[in-house]
Amino acid sequence: MSPSTAFRAMRIHNDQAGYRAGIERMDAAALTPGEVLVKVVWSSVNYKDALAGTGKGKILRRYPLNGGIDLAGHVVASTNPAFREGDAVLCTGSGLSETRDGGYAEYARLEARWTIPLPAGLSLRESMILGTAGFTAALALLRMQDNRQTPDLGPIAVTGASGGVGQLAIDIFSRAGYEVHAISGKADHFDFLRGLGARECIDRHRLAFSGKPMDSARFGGALDNVGGPMLAGLLPLVAPYGNVALCGNAGGIAFDGTVMPFIIRGVSLLGIASAGTARDLRERIWQHLADDWKPRHLDRIATREVTLDELPAVFGRMLAGDSFGRTLVRVGAA
Structure with missing residues (x-):
């Protein structure tokens, strides 16, 4: 299956009209290419996201793109046999919100080589408290x-x-x-x-x-x-x-x-350059994070949940040094 109607995304532009980011409606056909289409449930806010969303840092290498360097959700369509409809998956870094559309959208299309099955022991929400x-x-x-x-x-x-x-x-x-x-x-x-x-x-x-x-x-x-x-x-x-x-x-x-x-x-x-980490290391690390290295205090570290519409205010507070803990972005229904 695939989204039959337009969906919401926080999209970043830099063109003759200037640098801007905001909520838009778009179709799945406009997403950057990839074998795995994901319905996004959670994302998170990193300093890099705040720089990209405000234009205070040169993060994106092409425009327009959806923001968000982290995402977790469920597969809705895949041309790669390793992933089936309904699979819970996550992705961090790997070009998200740099060279390809990121997690601040109700749908994202991922390359299979960077799509990580959610390991047993982690929920989608917990995976995004961790995030990048x-x-x-x-x-x-x-x-x-x-x-x-x-x-x-x-x-x-x-x-x-x-x-x-x-x-x-x-x-x-x-x-x-x-x-x-x-x-x-x-x-x-x-x-x-x-x-x-x-x-x-x-x-x-x-x-x-x-x-x-x-x-x-x-x-x-x-x-x-x-x-x-x-x-x-x-x-x-x-x-x-x-x-x-x-x-x-x-x-x-x-x-x-x-x-x-x-x-x-x-x-x-x-x-430590996390964005381009090889897949075999990614799988080792996420398995540790779901098992023997899983933090004991994830709910304490996740201090705020926001929606896509609330992201601009979050970016401003983060760049001003007025943020603490991890901010989760609830993108869609679990």
């Missing part, structure tokens, strides 16, 4: 463990801990057996972060780095959402053969450091 943010945190953990990170090396520092990736990372890493130390500039959130599993909370404004090329090891590793001076300051504090997984640049794209942590302690710096 949770997938990124879990990808960091997978890459760190593949590079011999263990809880015995010491606590994991999570920077930008009050953000979506940070909150989910606290829950995921602690569920996997690691002691987590949360670093955040928002001290009023510390009790909440402890409730997610942070053993210690560190005020970013009071965190003084020595500036030395090497310092006493304080952390077994780190998940850094910040970059810039934060990354430069963390590296000398990491224990021998620990890993720093870098997935954000809120503190800047450049950092002033030395090679000493790498060549004296064997510290590894791992880049």
